Each structure stands twice: as structure tokens, then as C-alpha cells.
Amino acid sequence: MAEKIALRPALPADAPSLAALFRASIEELAQEDYSEAQIEAWAAVADDEEAFAKKLAGELTIIALLQGEIAGFASLKGADCLDMLYVHPDFARRGVATQLCDALEKLAGARKAASITTDASDCAQPFFAARAYAPQKRNMIFLGDEVLGNTTMTKQLAASKENVQ
Structure with missing residues (x-):
């Protein structure tokens, strides 16, 4: 039987826990793809917890x-940008990212987005x-002295007939 995952909106009081989860996720789950210096630079984004909290509050x-326990979090920027998706290493590969992604894709559809990026x-x-999600282009992200690669990916959302009244 699958474990029950509950979803709720993030609250301002969650910011310190989410910053810690962000760091733990990167430090443990990105080891095969990024160098130690790249991981440190990426995880350091959450060191300014006030700025990190402001970013979270500015998105859905x-x-x-x-x-x-908080197992993961995800954010939707605007109607169609999945900006952040992070799962705590203790809860990896247990359906958390899938549930979060499902929810954000539904929210993007409800916001009339034709695709999500x-x-x-x-x-x-x-x-x-x-x-x-289909790869669109390769990006270079500059964090301090480090350069990290990522890929812009887009998924077409099913045209929802439910939204047409």
C-alpha cells in the first residue's frame, strides 16, 4: 500500500525548514551529477533565509x-513555470516529487497554461x-565562482475541457 502524502500551502513559518530541506536535498541527491564545489555554491542559495523565504512567498x-514531516516542496512561478522541486533525502523515491509535480501541473492547467516549463x-x-517533459535548451547558471548546468524542459498540458463552461 502506498504511503499517504498530504499536500498543503507553504506558510511563512516553514521557511527555515524548507531552507534546510533545500540544502539537504542538494548535498545528498546531487552528488553524482555535480562537483562538491558546485553543490556548496548551489546549497548556499538558501543561506540568506530571509531572501529564500521571500522567494518562496512570491510563488505558489x-x-x-x-x-x-515535511518531505518536500515545490513552487509554481506565474502560471507556467515549475521553479523549485526538492525532496528531503530521507523521503526520496517514495512518490513525493510525483505528487508535488502532479499538483503543480494541475494548478498550471487551472491557470490556463498550455504548457509548463x-x-x-x-x-x-x-x-x-x-x-x-522535452528538453529545449541547455543553460549555464553562475553561482559565485561556480558554473552549474541545467536544462530547460517543457511539457504540453492536456487541454482541459473541465475549464470550458
């Missing part, structure tokens, strides 16, 4: 709870490819 951010890290690309 949802949290996944598993066994009462994300800049997928090298470690997340297989996950998005399996969900019918």
Missing part, C-alpha cells in the same frame, strides 16, 4: 507531508523526462 509554494538539474532530468 506547496509542501508535501509524509508521516507528519522547468529548468531541470542534471539529477532531475530523468524524472522530468519520464513525465513527458
